[in-house]
Amino acid sequence: xxxxxxxxxxxxxxxxxxxxxxxxxxxxxxxxxxxxxxxxxxxxxxxxxxxxxxxxxxxxxxxxxxxxxxxxxxxxxxxxxxxxxxxxxxxxxxxxxxxxxxxxxxxxxxxxxxxxxxxxxxxxxxxxxxxxxxxxxxxxxxxxxxxxxxxxxxxxxxxxxxxxxxxxxxxxxxxxxxxxxxxxxxxxxxxxxxxxxxxxxxxxxxxxxxxxxxxxxxxxxxxxxxxxxxxxxxxxxxxxxxxxxxxxxxxxxxxxxxxxxxxxxxxxxxxxxxxxxxxxxxxxxxxxxxxxxxxxxxxxxxxx
Amino acid sequence: xxxxxxxxxxxxxxxxxxxxxxxxxxxxxxxxxxxxxxxxxxxxxxxxxxxxxxxxxxxxxxxxxxxxxxxxxxxxxxxxxxxxxxxxxxxxxxxxxxxxxxxxxxxxxxxxxxxxxxxxxxxxxxxxxxxxxxxxxxxxxxxxxxxxxxxxxxxxxxxxxxxxxxxxxxxxxxxxxxxxxxxxxxxxxxxxxxxxxxxxxxxxxxxxxxxxxxxxxxxxxxxxxxxxxxxxxxxxxxxxxxxxxxxxxxxxxxxxxxxxxxxxxxxxxxxxxxxxxxxxxxxxxxxxxxxxxxxxxxxxxxxxxxxxxxxxxxxxxxxxxxxx
Numbered sequence: 001x002x003x004x005x006x007x008x009x010x011x012x013x014x015x016x017x018x019x020x021x022x023x024x025x026x027x028x029x030x031x032x033x034x035x036x037x038x039x040x041x042x043x044x045x046x047x048x049x050x051x052x053x054x055x056x057x058x059x060x061x062x063x064x065x066x067x068x069x070x071x072x073x074x075x076x077x078x079x080x081x082x083x084x085x086x087x088x089x090x091x092x093x094x095x096x097x098x099x100x101x102x103x104x105x106x107x108x109x110x111x112x113x114x115x116x117x118x119x120x121x122x123x124x125x126x127x128x129x130x131x132x133x134x135x136x137x138x139x140x141x142x143x144x145x146x147x148x149x150x151x152x153x154x155x156x157x158x159x160x161x162x163x164x165x166x167x168x169x170x171x172x173x174x175x176x177x178x179x180x181x182x183x184x185x186x187x188x189x190x191x192x193x194x195x196x197x198x199x200x201x202x203x204x205x206x207x208x209x210x211x212x213x214x215x216x217x218x219x220x221x222x223x224x225x226x227x228x229x230x231x232x233x234x235x236x237x238x239x240x241x242x243x244x245x246x247x248x249x250x251x252x253x254x255x256x257x258x259x260x261x262x263x264x265x266x267x268x269x270x271x272x273x274x275x276x277x278x279x280x281x282x283x284x285x286x287x288x289x290x291x292x293x294x295x296x297x298x299x300x301x302x303x304x
Numbered sequence: 305x306x307x308x309x310x311x312x313x314x315x316x317x318x319x320x321x322x323x324x325x326x327x328x329x330x331x332x333x334x335x336x337x338x339x340x341x342x343x344x345x346x347x348x349x350x351x352x353x354x355x356x357x358x359x360x361x362x363x364x365x366x367x368x369x370x371x372x373x374x375x376x377x378x379x380x381x382x383x384x385x386x387x388x389x390x391x392x393x394x395x396x397x398x399x400x401x402x403x404x405x406x407x408x409x410x411x412x413x414x415x416x417x418x419x420x421x422x423x424x425x426x427x428x429x430x431x432x433x434x435x436x437x438x439x440x441x442x443x444x445x446x447x448x449x450x451x452x453x454x455x456x457x458x459x460x461x462x463x464x465x466x467x468x469x470x471x472x473x474x475x476x477x478x479x480x481x482x483x484x485x486x487x488x489x490x491x492x493x494x495x496x497x498x499x500x501x502x503x504x505x506x507x508x509x510x511x512x513x514x515x516x517x518x519x520x521x522x523x524x525x526x527x528x529x530x531x532x533x534x535x536x537x538x539x540x541x542x543x544x545x546x547x548x549x550x551x552x553x554x555x556x557x558x559x560x561x562x563x564x565x566x567x568x569x570x571x572x573x574x575x576x577x578x579x580x581x582x583x584x585x586x587x588x589x590x591x592x593x594x595x596x597x598x599x600x601x602x603x604x605x606x607x608x609x610x611x612x613x614x615x616x617x618x619x620x621x622x623x624x625x626x627x628x
Contacts (some may be wrong), residue, residue, distance in 0.1 A: 058523055063595045076526040088520035090541045092621030101538065136621070154527075 004031035004067070005192060006160055011064035026052050026218035027064075030211060032160075037076035039203035041251065042213030042222075043259060048196045052164050052211075055194060058081050061253070067139045068159060078106045085165045085218040096133040098124060099152045106156045116140075116269075123155040126146075126185055143174035147181070154189070163195040166174055167202065176235065179206060187232060200251045204244060205235055212254045223254055230303040308565055357592035359475075362599070365592035373413040380408040414578060414593075418600060421563060422573035424491055425608075428498025429559045435499070436555070438507035439546065441536070443507075444514025446542065461504040465562040468494070468500050468571055490572035494563060501562040505554035513547025514540055542621065549616040560605045575601055 013025040024047045032038050053059040055066055055074035066073045073080070089098045099120045107116060124130040137145055146166060153161055167175040179202060186193065186206075197203050203210050207227050214222040229238065229248055238244040265288050275296040343358035350356075357365070391403045412420070443450040476493050517540050525535045567576025579597050582590045 058526060076523075076529070078528055080527070082523065083529050085524065086520060086522050088518065088524050090521060090542065092545070102528055104319065105530060105534075207520065 001032070005034040005036075005069060006032040007067040007070075008032075008051070008055065009064050009067055011054055011061045011066070012046070012282075016064040022220045024216055025054075025061075026220050028221060029064075030221060032192060032194065032209075034192055037186060037195070037206055037208045038194045038211060039195050039197050039209070040161040040213060041200065041203050042209045042219070043215055043254070043255065044198060046216045047219040048213055049164055052082075052162050052196050054196065055160070056080050057163050058082075058227075059159055061299075077161045078102070078156040081116060081153035081156040081161055083146070083149050083153045083163040083166045085162070085168050087137070087142075087149045089145055089148055091137050094134050094136055095115055095124070095129060095140070095148050099155050102152045102294070103155050119155065123151040126149040126188075127181065139172075140272045143170050143178060146170065148176060150182070154185070154191075157193075159192065161191045161193045163193065165196050165198070167199075168198070173283060175202070179235075183232065184205065199201070200248060200255070203251060204247050205233060205238065209285075210251060212259075212265060214270070215259050218267065222259060225250055225251075266281075305621050309574060315500060326622060329439045333468045345466045350489070351591065353591050354588050355588060355597060361592050362595045365589060366596045369414040369522050369593065369596060373415045376410050379410055383408045412573060412582025413595070414600075417573060417575050417578040418604070420491075421567065421576070422495045422604070424572075425498055425556070425559050427491070427493040428563065428575065429502060431495065431497040431555050432503035432555060432559070433552065436551075436626060437501040437510050439509025440548070440551075441514050441541070441544075444511040445536070445540070446477070450515075459505060461508075463501070464532065465497050465565050466569055466624075469566055472496050473499070473528045473570060490570065493570055494566050495570045497566040502555040502559035505558065506548070506551035510625075511546060511553075512565045513544030516547075517543040544624040546616075546620045547588050549620055553609060556608050557605065558609055560601075564601055572602040591627070 001242075008028055008030050011025055011028045012023070014021045016022075028051060040051060040121075042048050050059065054061050055073075057066075057073055057080065068079070089095075090101070095100065100116070103111075103116050103120050107119070111119065121130060121133075124133060125148050129144060129147050132140055132144065135272050137148070146169075150163075150166070153163075162220075167178050170178065183206065185191075195206065204227060210225045210227060211221055212223045212225070214220050220289060225247060229241070229244060229247075333334060339359045343360065346356040346358040346361075377411050387406065388436045392399045394403060439453070443453055474626070476496065480489060480492055521539055521543065522535075530538065550564050563574065564576040564579075566572065567574035569576075569579045571577055571580070575597055579594050582597070
């Protein structure tokens with residue numbers, strides 16, 4: 001029995017495109033321990049979200065698999081709750097009902113009505129949204145919506161909490177409030193969390209481990225940094241902490257020196273842009289392992 | 305501070321009042337101008353039935369129609385009273401006597417025709433809704449189903465009510481045979497013609513609404529492992545509600561337009577028949593009475609649309625949508 005809690009086991013992901021298979025991820029392999037807070041960071045289009053969707057079960061890996069407590073997962077499930085980038089609350093349900101829809105489904109026949117009600121309130125209190133229970137999503141701010149999204153995910157009592165750029169759509173000030181809240185909650189619950197982000201400060205501040213991804217196509221794990229900073233962490237005090245700055249430096253240099261920023265990187269794969277990106281990757285990333293394969297993709301793109 | 309804010313509030317109220325006067329005055333002036341234009345041009349045109357009636361003549365005809373309606377009602381009441389008396393007298397003489405109760409057979413008045421038309425359009429619209437919404441949901445959920453019915457929808461959608469009418473008439477006459485029919489044949493023919501013409505906007509809008517449910521919301525339901533029926537009931541349908549209502553509003557508008565045409569051609573009772581009868585009648589009052597009917601058709605259509613709109617406001621969650 002291995003010690004790993006969540007194992008992303010040599011996952012490869014190919015997407016079919018008109019110009020042949022597009023290899024988004026190649027042999028991504030890492031383990032996460034129970035109670036660990038992991039951030040996955042990388043440039044946009046590098047396949048971070050694909051990794052998260054595969055763990056969530058929303059996408060099926062072409063090769064490899066996901067093991068949670070040594071059992072292979074298939075399909076999505078509430079034990080791997082997801083916080084989406086755009087809150088994804090039902091606009092016609094109140095804050096309370098949005099959490100309730102999850103609680104009623106997950107704890108069907110396991111909790112009484114009163115227990116469910118208490119559990120919904122408890123989770124809303126955890127994210128400080130109990131005051132706005134009866135409001136509709138359209139009546140609360142973006143940050144508040146995301147809080148409710150987090151409450152809904154936490155209310156599923158997940159084994160792993162997956163967050164896809166949870167604060168990406170928020171303004172800087174709200175974002176830092178949300179990060180504080182999340183650290184408070186994590187202190188209480190000690191969840192296992194996988195978070196996608198492209199914010200270096202956020203990653204260093206929140207995580208125990210940062211997984212840095214190389215640019216796609218055929219993205220892989222470039223480097224893993226263990227963040228060994230004492231908790232509770234305080235962003236103001238950390239700012240003058242040399243270890244913190246060293247970690248920050250490492251992530252930054254990985255992202256901006258070793259992995260050049262593909263400015264023309266397409267969000268959605270289009271064959272022409274793809275060829276450009278691929279060509280760029282070949283030129284500017286000597287570390288790229290599978291140069292031949294990259295070339296073959298670019299050729300097939302040109303042929304089409 | 306209070307002193308400072310007070311004048312501001314008064315000013316705001318003033319602006320508010322000005323704004324609402326404006327909102328009322330602009331359409332009012334437009335209507336008055338239109339009536340003047342109508343009166344002036346109408347008096348220039350001579351027809352076989354005399355001068356084209358202006359708004360003054362039309363309002364006279366409207367009063368006449370009200371008077372006729374009241375007279376007819378009075379006649380009906382008198383008829384039933386007489387009948388009751390007669391029957392009571394018969395029963396007093398001989399308790400075993402067979403009593404016949406006849407219904408009044410006076411000519412339906414303008415307002416009776418409006419009532420008939422409204423019942424018919426609601427019946428047709430109701431049938432259209434209970435057919436179109438489920439089919440729309442199915443074709444929104446399943447790409448295959450959509451591909452299957454799409455050509456049929458596209459072909460049937462542009463067909464004029466006048467083209468449907470003969471087919472519907474003949475089929476209903478053949479199929480709906482009963483000695484004691486619950487509904488009259490003409491009612492069923494009109495209602496079905498309305499159904500055939502007005503179900504398409506609801507069907508298409510429902511399909512689009514269901515197909516364009518937010519991907520994230522569907523992912524939420526996948527993570528929660530909601531059963532398919534719960535997913536449709538709790539996520540897909542509420543998402544599609546604003547679009548469904550847009551379709552329903554279009555449908556009832558089309559239904560009302562179609563009904564008038566169907567009634568005219570098929571001689572089914574209703575406003576359309578009223579117009580046709582007046583046209584055939586050709587008295588000096590006819591043109592004015594037709595114009596009363598035309599205005600009534602327009603106003604009722606407008607009210608039906610507002611009715612759907614307020615229902616949409618009441619039921620739909622999307623309160624921010626601009627509703628016009």
